Amino acid sequence: MWTRHHKQRNTGRLIVPALAAVFLSYFGFHAYNGEFGIYSKYRYQARAVELQARLDTVKAQRTEIERRVQMLYDGSLEKDMLDEQARRTLNVSGADELTIMRPLSRAN
Template identity: 50%
Template sequence: MWTKHHRQRKFGRFVLPAITVAFLSYFGYHSVHGDLGLIATEEFERQRQARAEELAKLTARREALERQVQLMSDGSLEKDMLDEIARYQLNVSRNDEIVIFNNYF
């Protein structure tokens, strides 16, 4: 009968824990710092909020422009509105007028 006697090495019992630590460290690092990690998710959320605010501003501006176009284009053309916009765009006023500039056009 043949028997093999192996000398127990201290290195052998640390292989599986070392691989486990390396595996968990790799995926743990990338779950925080990776392209889809926690830090990147926070940055995406900040960008989403900034763009939502920009969208709200642009939507309000578009609605204001649509109201102006509606005042000028439906069957009852408001001559005051047309005159006001033309004077503002051409930067023209009469001598007896007081000009107050509003930046809503």
């Protein structure tokens, strides 16, 4: 009678823990660095602060433009404002006026 003896291998015992470690590390990495992970939360908060500052700047510019446009309405037309806008647009000054050249700024 022939009998076969199989040698017990310990590698079978390591397969399940190795697979569990791989899955846990994969999901752990993506829980921290993924699109909606923990680290992304801080990036989104920093981006929100940056965009809020930009929004405040744009709102301030809009308020300033609305104020300047309000001065050009018929009922409250200010001649100085109209004269300033016309001279700036046409790039004209009178012969008896002193002209100071300034670099263009983004607000104008």
